[in-house]
Amino acid sequence: MRNFTFxxxxxVEFGKDTEHKVGExxxxxxxxxxxxxxxxxxxxxxxxxxxxxxxxxEAGLEFQSxxxxxxxxxxxxxxxxxxxxxxxxxxxxxxxxxxxxxxTAKGIAHGNANPGVDLWDFWTGAxxxxxxxxVGVVLTIPAAxxxxxxxxxxxxTAIGQKRGLSSELNRPVFAILNPELSFTLPPYQIACGITxxxxxxxxxxxxxxxxxETSEALAEALLRTVIRNGRIAMKDPxxxxxxxxxxWCGSLSHNSITGLGSRxxxxxxxxxxxxxxxxxxxxxxxxxxxxxxxxxxxxxxxxRRFARYAQHVWGLGDGGDEERLALAGIxxxxxxxxxxxxxxxxxxxxxxxxxEALFEELAYRCxxxxxxxxxxxxxxDVEKMRDxxxxxxxx
Ligand code: NZQ
Ligand code: ZN
Numbered sequence: 137m138r139n140f141t142f143x144x145x146x147x148v149e150f151g152k153d154t155e156h157k158v159g160e161x162x163x164x165x166x167x168x169x170x171x172x173x174x175x176x177x178x179x180x181x182x183x184x185x186x187x188x189x190x191x192x193x194e195a196g197l198e199f200q201s202x203x204x205x206x207x208x209x210x211x212x213x214x215x216x217x218x219x220x221x222x223x224x225x226x227x228x229x230x231x232x233x234x235x236x237x238x239x240t241a242k243g244i245a246h247g248n249a250n251p252g253v254d255l256w257d258f259w260t261g262a263x264x265x266x267x268x269x270x271v272g273v274v275l276t277i278p279a280a281x282x283x284x285x286x287x288x289x290x291x292x293t294a295i296g297q298k299r300g301l302s303s304e305l306n307r308p309v310f311a312i313l314n315p316e317l318s319f320t321l322p323p324y325q326i327a328c329g330i331t332x333x334x335x336x337x338x339x340x341x342x343x344x345x346x347x348x349e350t351s352e353a354l355a356e357a358l359l360r361t362v363i364r365n366g367r368i369a370m371k372d373p374x375x376x377x378x379x380x381x382x383x384w385c386g387s388l389s390h391n392s393i394t395g396l397g398s399r400x401x402x403x404x405x406x407x408x409x410x411x412x413x414x415x416x417x418x419x420x421x422x423x424x425x426x427x428x429x430x431x432x433x434x435x436x437x438x439x440r441r442f443a444r445y446a447q448h449v450w451g452l453g454d455g456g457d458e459e460r461l462a463l464a465g466i467x468x469x470x471x472x473x474x475x476x477x478x479x480x481x482x483x484x485x486x487x488x489x490x491x492e493a494l495f496e497e498l499a500y501r502c503x504x505x506x507x508x509x510x511x512x513x514x515x516x517d518v519e520k521m522r523d524x525x526x527x528x529x530x531x
Contacts, residue, residue: 137345137347137348137396137397138345138397138398138399140396140397142392142393142396143304144284144307144391144392144393145307145309146283146284146307146308146309146310146311146391147161147165147309147310147311148284148310148311148313148387149161149310149311149312149313150313150314150380150383150384151313151314151315152314152315152316153314154312154313154314155184155187155188155191155274155312155314155317156187156191157191157312158188158191158192158230158272158274158312159191159192159193159194159195159197160195161272161310161312162192162195162197162228162230162272163195163197164310165228165270165272165309165310166227166228166270167197167227167228167230167270167272168197168198168227168228169197169198169199169224169225169226169227169228170192170197170198170199170200170226170227170228170229170230171199171200171201171202171217171220171221171224171226171228171229171230171244171248172185172188172189172192172199172200172201172202172230172232173201173202173203173205173217173229173230173231173232173233173237173240173241173244174201174202174203174205174231174232174233174237175203175204175205175206175233175234175236175237176203176204176205176206177203178233178276178320179232179233179276180203181320182317182320184232184274184276184317185201185232188230188232188274189201192230198224199230200220200224200226202216202217202220202244205233205236205237205240206236207236207416207418207419208236208291208298208412208413208416208419209236209237209239209240209243209289209290209291210290210291210292210293211243211255211256211259211290211291211292211293212292212293212294213240214240214243214244214247214255214290215247215254215255217229217240217241217243217244217247218243218244218247218248218251218255221244221245221247221248221269222247222248222251226248226269227269227270228269228270228271228272229241229242229244229245229248229269229270229271229272230271230272230273230274231271231272231273231274231308232274232276233274233275233276233277234275234276234277234279234280234282235277235279235280235281235282235289235332235419236280238271238273238275238280238282238283238288238308239280239282239288239289239290240290241271241273242268242271242282242288242306242308243255243288243290244269245268245269245270245271246258246265246268246269246305248268248269249267249268249269250263250265250267250268255290256290256292258301259290259292259299259300259301260299265301265303265305266305267305268305268306270308270309271308271309272308272309272310272311272312273308273310273311273312274312274314274317275311275312275313275314275317275318275383276317276318276321277318277321277325277329278315278318278329278333278379278382278383278385278386279325279328279329279332279333279386279419279420280329280332280386280390280419281332281333281336281386281387281389281390281391282308282390283308283311283313283386283387284307284308284311284387284390284391285306285307285390285391285392286302286303286304286306286307286392287300287301287302287303287306287390288300288301288303288306289301289409289419291412291413296413296414296501297413297501298409298410298412298413299409300405300409311387313383313384313387315376315379315380315382315383316376316379318373318379318382318383319373319374319379321373323370323373323477324418324477325418326366326369326370326373326382327366327370327420327476327477327478328418328419328420328421328478329382329386329420330362330366330369330370330382330420330476331420331421331423331424331473331476331478332386332419332420332423333362333382333385333386333389333390334359334362334363334389335404335405335420335423335427336389336390336394337355337358337359337362337389337394338355338359338404338427338445339395339400339401339402339403339404339405340355340394340395340398340400340401341355341356341359341394341395341445342401342434342441342442342445342513343395343398343399343400343401343512343513344398344399344438344512344513345397345398345399346440346441347397348396348397348398350396350397351393351394351395351396351397351398352444354388354393354394355394355395356445356448356449358385358388358389358394359449360449361381361385362381362382362385362389363449363472365377365378365381365382365385366378366382366476367475369382370476399512400512401511401512401513402510402511403430403434403510403511403513403514403516404423404426404427404430405423406502406510406511407426407430407498407502407510407521407524407525408422408423408425408426409422409502410498410501410502411425411426411485411487411498413501414498415485415486415487417485417486420478421478421479421485422485424473424476424478424479424480425479425480425481425482425484425485425528426524426528427469427470427473427480428466428469428470428473428480428481428528428531429481429524429525429527429528429530429531430524431466431469432466432527432531433514433520433523433524433527434511434513434514435462435463435466436459437513437514438513439458439459439461439462440458441462441513442458442461442462442463442465442466443458443459443461443462443465445462445465446461446462446464446465446468447461447465449465450464450465450468450469452464452465452468480531481528481529481530481531482528482529483529487529490529492526494525495522495525495526495529496522498521498522498525499518499519499521499522499525500518502518502521503517503518503521506518
């Protein structure tokens with residue numbers, strides 16, 4: 137087991153009606169002037185936003201709001217939020233929504249605490265992040281896990297880049313998880329969420345280290361739970377029990393706990409981000425599109441790992457031929473994604489056309505102009521990235 141630090145300071149309030157505690161939680165975490173961040177309208181339509189405003193008022197808090205966050209959120213909107221936060225002297229940023237809203241709130245929080253620094257400089261690493269403003273979350277979709285994660289992902293539309301910023305300062309101070317707030321989700325978003333939750337667990341599971349019995353067992357249990365409850369939620373989106381399991385798994389899948397003692401792979405996320413940046417596709421769809429090609433490309437570097445996955449997650453086989461089991465596990469995963477209606481290759485994603493030049497360009501961008509490799513299960517250089525993009529157009 138590799139050394140690790142595990143410190144997740146996010147206070148979780150889970151269950152029905154927990155959003156009513158938002159005012160007291162903001163106060164408890166030091167907020168008095170709150171900037172509320174929300175998305176494209178679902179939180180307004182459901183009446184959630186008005187309930188939140190009511191609770192903030194009751195608690196005697198001053199607040200303003202900024203809406204219009206879109207999936208694949210932009211640094212441009214976050215910059216507007218920073219200007220508003222600075223003008224109102226905000227000391228707390230409250231996200232009401234999903235990963236896109238939460239990541240925008242994180243961006244605003246960082247900009248608000250560091251006036252004078254352009255936000256994107258934190259995302260490129262040109263400036264290192266040393267302080268921020270507290271962020272609280274009222275979650276409306278089980279998916280990205282941003283409500284407890286150390287990461288924030290923004291797109292710079294001016295240069296067509298989607299990048300993640302990893303920092304312990306990204307962890308929200310509280311997260312309100314009421315599964316009922318997700319009852320208005322369209323099936324496609326539920327499917328994208330299930331995919332993302334699985335992928336956050338698998339990115340930490342398909343790693344070179346094999347001496348993490350606890351983390352592996354946690355990851356396998358989480359995957360089985362998501363797969364089973366995902367099936368139920370797709371048929372019955374208002375099933376409280378299924379949505380509860382998905383929501384809690386979403387947070388656990390990305391709060392670091394399933395990967396302690398190893399480095400994490402994250403290649404599929406990096407490959408997928410290039411598709412989202414170029415085609416503005418949902419994050420979950422970018423992942424299911426790249427996973428099959430990635431798995432088929434890398435499994436031979438350690439078929440034993442994929443065979444274990446097939447057995448412990450999908451209940452396949454009883455030992456025996458590792459390679460056969462590994463491939464059966466990949467097939468089962470792809471069949472599950474398809475059953476959710478998720479794309480598993482370029483064609484299903486709707487990529488309009490492709491050729492060698494496209495694979496080269498995607499790989500060039502994913503390698504940050506040939507300045508980095510990605511992945512640990514198999515280290516991928518720019519040529520391997522290109523091969524995997526090509527494979528995603530063929531499988
Ligand atoms: O904008 P509104 O109207 O709210 O609609 C949203 C949006 O269209 C809708 N939605 C959310 N809750 C709803 C609802 N519709 C009806 N009822 C509800 N209760 O769902 C759509 C998707 O929302 P979004 O926030 O984009 O979804 P998600 O939570 O999947 O977040 C995706 C973003 O998070 C990033 C992704 O890259 C992507 O940009 N990620 C962030 C991570 C992190 N910070 O740790 C990790 C992830 O790997 C991921 O990269
Ligand atoms: Zn993700």
